[in-house]
Amino acid sequence: MYEGHAGLQTHGTCDACACSDVECLLPAGVTITKGTCGGPLLDVLAPPGWDGSCWSFPAIKDPEGAIFWGSSRTECQPLAPQVNKQATFAWDRFAMACSTFEKREECINHAEDCDLLAPTGFERCIFSASEVTSCPFDYPEMRRFHGMVEDRSSCSPCHCVPPATSSCHVFFELNEESECNLRSLATTVGYNQGGCLLTSIPLQFASMNAEFRRLDPGTCTPQGGEFLGGFEPTQTTTFCCAHAE
Numbered sequence: 001m002y003e004g005h006a007g008l009q010t011h012g013t014c015d016a017c018a019c020s021d022v023e024c025l026l027p028a029g030v031t032i033t034k035g036t037c038g039g040p041l042l043d044v045l046a047p048p049g050w051d052g053s054c055w056s057f058p059a060i061k062d063p064e065g066a067i068f069w070g071s072s073r074t075e076c077q078p079l080a081p082q083v084n085k086q087a088t089f090a091w092d093r094f095a096m097a098c099s100t101f102e103k104r105e106e107c108i109n110h111a112e113d114c115d116l117l118a119p120t121g122f123e124r125c126i127f128s129a130s131e132v133t134s135c136p137f138d139y140p141e142m143r144r145f146h147g148m149v150e151d152r153s154s155c156s157p158c159h160c161v162p163p164a165t166s167s168c169h170v171f172f173e174l175n176e177e178s179e180c181n182l183r184s185l186a187t188t189v190g191y192n193q194g195g196c197l198l199t200s201i202p203l204q205f206a207s208m209n210a211e212f213r214r215l216d217p218g219t220c221t222p223q224g225g226e227f228l229g230g231f232e233p234t235q236t237t238t239f240c241c242a243h244a245e
Contacts, residue, residue, distance in 0.1 A: 004145030007092025010230030163218025
């Protein structure tokens with residue numbers, strides 16, 4: 001006896017993708033100019049992980065101004081690059097085939113009609129344990145069934161779309177003394193938006209400090225986590241059946 005299935009249906013879902021929070025970052029430094037905004041120029045870098053508190057550096061004498069760098073933000077990252085999936089399958093049709101060794105009298109007597117009669121609810125077919133491409137003339141109706149399935153489903157990788165806009169406003173100060181107690185030049189910068197200021201007043205720049213005035217970095221948009229593919233039938237067999245009488 002053979003048992004097989006047809007009409008495979010896949011049902012599946014994926015867990016939702018999620019993204020990390022975005023954070024505003026202070027400017028990574030400032031550029032001191034000894035002439036116009038085009039130079040000569042000298043970059044002063046903030047320390048790693050700078051929190052905006054007073055940071056002193058070797059005094060730069062006779063500056064003409066500064067090019068203030070814009071603020072930045074952290075990158076969007078998926079909390080899990082690949083999410084879990086839940087997948088199940090079901091068959092639309094079930095088939096059972098039986099062979100018989102019962103000898104009919106017509107066959108014993110070599111009569112012309114030696115075909116076996118199919119029981120009620122069955123069809124008379126010939127069987128192949130492979131996926132054939134055509135059936136004989138007297139058994140023209142092809143039926144294909146399967147014994148097993150293979151899970152080829154997956155979830156698409158997660159990724160994050162960064163915010164279209166960010167408001168990371170920072171008030172940045174350059175000071176004449178190393179203790180940040182004598183402001184010389186200051187301005188407010190935004191996300192990736194700095195600017196150049198010229199002045200003839202200070203004799204030197206020796207320290208800097210900064211603080212956030214507005215924190216609204218925006219929100220990352222998660223994408224991905226789509227259910228792809230499904231179960232594929234395997235162990236294909238073919239029945240070629242006679243027309244129902």
